[in-house]
Amino acid sequence: MSLGCYQTILFPTKGKSGFSSWNPLKNSQLKGNKISGVEFSNFHVIQRRKGIPMRLKSLLSVDSAVEIEGKEGVNTGSKYDAIVIGSGIGGLVAATQLAVKGAKVLVLEKYVIPGGSSGYYQRDGYTFDVGSSVMFGFSDKGNLNLITQALAAVGREMEVIPDPTTVHFHLPNNLSVQVHREYSEFINELISKFPHEKEGILKFYGECWKIFNALNSLQLKSLEEPIYLFGQFFQKPLECLTLAYYLPQNAGDIARKYVKDPDLLSFIDAECFIVSTVNALRTPMINAGMVLCDRHFGGINYPVGGVGGIAKSLAEGLIDQGSEILYKANVTNIIIDQGKAVGVKISDGREFFAQTTISNATRWDTFGKLLKAENLPKEEENFQKVYVKAPSFLSIHMGVKAGVLPPDTDCHHFVLEDDWTRLEEPYGSIFLSIPTVLDSSLAPKGRHILHIFTTSPLEDWAGLPPKDYEVKKELIADEIIGRLEKKLFPGLKSSIVFKEVGTPKTHRRYLARDMGTYGPMPRQIPKGLLGMPFNTTGISGLYCVGDSCFPGQGVIAVAFSGVMCAHRVAADIGLEKKSPILDAALLGLLGWLRTLA
Numbered sequence: 001m002s003l004g005c006y007q008t009i010l011f012p013t014k015g016k017s018g019f020s021s022w023n024p025l026k027n028s029q030l031k032g033n034k035i036s037g038v039e040f041s042n043f044h045v046i047q048r049r050k051g052i053p054m055r056l057k058s059l060l061s062v063d064s065a066v067e068i069e070g071k072e073g074v075n076t077g078s079k080y081d082a083i084v085i086g087s088g089i090g091g092l093v094a095a096t097q098l099a100v101k102g103a104k105v106l107v108l109e110k111y112v113i114p115g116g117s118s119g120y121y122q123r124d125g126y127t128f129d130v131g132s133s134v135m136f137g138f139s140d141k142g143n144l145n146l147i148t149q150a151l152a153a154v155g156r157e158m159e160v161i162p163d164p165t166t167v168h169f170h171l172p173n174n175l176s177v178q179v180h181r182e183y184s185e186f187i188n189e190l191i192s193k194f195p196h197e198k199e200g201i202l203k204f205y206g207e208c209w210k211i212f213n214a215l216n217s218l219q220l221k222s223l224e225e226p227i228y229l230f231g232q233f234f235q236k237p238l239e240c241l242t243l244a245y246y247l248p249q250n251a252g253d254i255a256r257k258y259v260k261d262p263d264l265l266s267f268i269d270a271e272c273f274i275v276s277t278v279n280a281l282r283t284p285m286i287n288a289g290m291v292l293c294d295r296h297f298g299g300i301n302y303p304v305g306g307v308g309g310i311a312k313s314l315a316e317g318l319i320d321q322g323s324e325i326l327y328k329a330n331v332t333n334i335i336i337d338q339g340k341a342v343g344v345k346i347s348d349g350r351e352f353f354a355q356t357t358i359s360n361a362t363r364w365d366t367f368g369k370l371l372k373a374e375n376l377p378k379e380e381e382n383f384q385k386v387y388v389k390a391p392s393f394l395s396i397h398m399g400v401k402a403g404v405l406p407p408d409t410d411c412h413h414f415v416l417e418d419d420w421t422r423l424e425e426p427y428g429s430i431f432l433s434i435p436t437v438l439d440s441s442l443a444p445k446g447r448h449i450l451h452i453f454t455t456s457p458l459e460d461w462a463g464l465p466p467k468d469y470e471v472k473k474e475l476i477a478d479e480i481i482g483r484l485e486k487k488l489f490p491g492l493k494s495s496i497v498f499k500e501v502g503t504p505k506t507h508r509r510y511l512a513r514d515m516g517t518y519g520p521m522p523r524q525i526p527k528g529l530l531g532m533p534f535n536t537t538g539i540s541g542l543y544c545v546g547d548s549c550f551p552g553q554g555v556i557a558v559a560f561s562g563v564m565c566a567h568r569v570a571a572d573i574g575l576e577k578k579s580p581i582l583d584a585a586l587l588g589l590l591g592w593l594r595t596l597a
């Protein structure tokens with residue numbers, strides 16, 4: 001890029017009135033490495049295209065001043081309304097929602113493509129999903145189809161393939177349950193396995209529907225924005241009170257009100273474990289209600305071409321809206337000035353500035369790495385008391401000869417063979433997705449993709465010499481594949497034509513998640529969703545989005561967090577209505593409620 005078409009402007013890093021009122025300096029003010037007597041190190045060095053207003057074109061910082069121009073006394077303000085750190089689905093939804101509201105957004109992504117855990121990679125003719133292939137929120141009805149809505153907001157639509165079975169459970173005591181798309185088929189199958197618990201089953205899943213119907217009736221926006229929240233209470237009082245009632249409750253307690261059979265309670269644990277990595281007693285009832293019903297209401301739908309297409313489409317839509325995304329941009333610091341987040345610094349030294357900064361990195365990474373430890377607000381201390389990092393996972397992506405799968409094999413499987421107590425143990429439960437059952441274009445002809453994963457802590461992989469690390473990878477992968485061969489697909493091992501194993505170290509590296517964590521999980525029994533922080537943080541101008549925000553893990557959950565975040569940020573930068581008095585009251589109340597968790 002030629003520097004000739006850019007002008008360089010220096011902004012003081014410290015100023016009385018905050019960044020938005022800082023002035024560019026004139027060339028004549030530059031003397032050696034000093035500007036009007038102030039060392040360079042005290043200035044942000046920013047480049048912009050000549051002749052283009054600051055708010056409309058990309059700002060690039062450079063290492064040294066080449067030319068200094070700019071109208072003295074002009075209030076140029078920050079270039080961007082928001083910088084988003086990371087392009088996971090949480091970050092992209094926040095970015096696109098803000099962009100369609102008229103904000104100028106810059107997304108900075110460490111990796112070479114967007115998506116994070118919902119990204120993809122291609123090898124030998126296979127397109128692999130990095131993370132989950134179980135897609136909620138992709139239907140064409142209701143208010144909870146948040147992925148469909150996020151894409152539509154930026155003029156995108158993806159063709160999807162309805163999945164007839166959300167998941168096929170293979171559990172101890174030879175309990176096999178298929179979660180059919182049709183609710184009545186699923187419930188009848190479950191009742192046929194536990195006829196003595198018919199009433200309990202209907203009551204537990206009935207409560208889930210109460211929550212789902214309440215959620216599905218609301219227009220989902222930021223619960224931290226009082227004008228919207230009170231408006232919803234006014235329009236849908238019963239639904240809001242229902243949600244408020246369930247907010248501090250967990251699925252396991254409600255299941256125990258109706259169900260006594262220990263195997264059925266363990267089945268409900270497995271249902272919850274899939275979406276929260278913890279058992280039902282530690283899974284918020286609102287989240288359980290959401291996923292245990294949406295799979296029947298909107299259904300699980302797989303995007304043609306793979307999950308990675310969602311992030312790609314959102315990123316394209318973002319650019320269509322006049323916003324920007326920069327890859328290989330590893331944010332190393334959030335820049336704080338006078339207690340306010342004003343921008344970020346990336347690993348090559350460039351700095352970018354905006355009115356607001358939104359971090360899609362986990363809260364542990366945001367407050368442990370991107371900010372100095374001394375900046376840890378009280379609110380984050382509370383979060384870290386209530387939530388810990390869930391373990392990471394071991395993933396195996398395989399290409400297999402198609403003949404090894406029996407006809408009518410389901411797309412998603414959950415395997416826990418003999419012992420319920422191993423549900424939450426590392427390597428205890430196995431998740432398996434075979435997306436080529438739905439979309440054969442993801443693999444070469446005559447082949448299927450098997451995407452296998454199981455929880456695994458980083459500690460198991462740390463400090464191993466490279467050779468031992470490779471040997472361990474092969475050993476553990478072989479054991480997991482052996483279990484699937486025994487339980488589901490005889491001859492599996494000899495049908496493998498491609499195999500790649502990822503460990504917690506792989507996930508830490510490529511997803512930039514502390515310890516490669518799968519997401520937050522409650523340290524003890526939580527009070528439902530009460531302790532989960534929303535998007536604002538204790539630092540003015542800094543917001544978080546993604547799975548360490550309300551409502552937690554899950555692609556649709558982080559999409560909701562993106563919608564909420566964009567609404568709150570838009571209100572704070574004047575793109576949506578806001579009432580400072582009500583804001584102070586509600587944010588104070590929510591902060592206090594979280595301390596009760």
Ligand SMILES: NC(=O)c1ccc[n+]([C@@H]2O[C@H](COP(=O)([O-])OP(=O)(O)OC[C@H]3O[C@@H](n4cnc5c(N)ncnc54)[C@H](O)[C@@H]3O)[C@@H](O)[C@H]2O)c1
Binds near residue numbers: 087
């Ligand atoms: N991990 C999995 O395999 C998996 C599987 C299924 C579903 N999911 C779901 O996806 C959800 C995660 O979505 P999300 O949006 O919260 O986050 P994410 O982890 O998917 O995405 C975060 C993005 O931010 C980027 N990033 C992080 N730190 C950065 C930095 N300092 N500079 C620049 N970029 C940086 C990462 O590269 C990544 O692209 C999880 O809750 C999980 O439920 C994950």
Ligand SMILES: CC(C)=CCC/C(C)=C/C=C/C(C)=C/C=C/C(C)=C/C=C/C=C(C)/C=C/C=C(C)/C=C/C=C(\C)CCC=C(C)C
Binds near residue numbers: 133275432
């Ligand atoms: C404030 C006050 C006081 C009150 C208020 C009240 C109210 C109004 C409230 C409201 C609320 C709301 C709106 C809420 C919401 C929520 C939501 C939306 C939620 C969601 C959730 C979701 C989720 C959780 C999801 C998840 C998912 C997942 C995780 C998935 C996963 C998957 C996988 C892992 C795969 C599997 C695989 C195999 C099996 C193979």
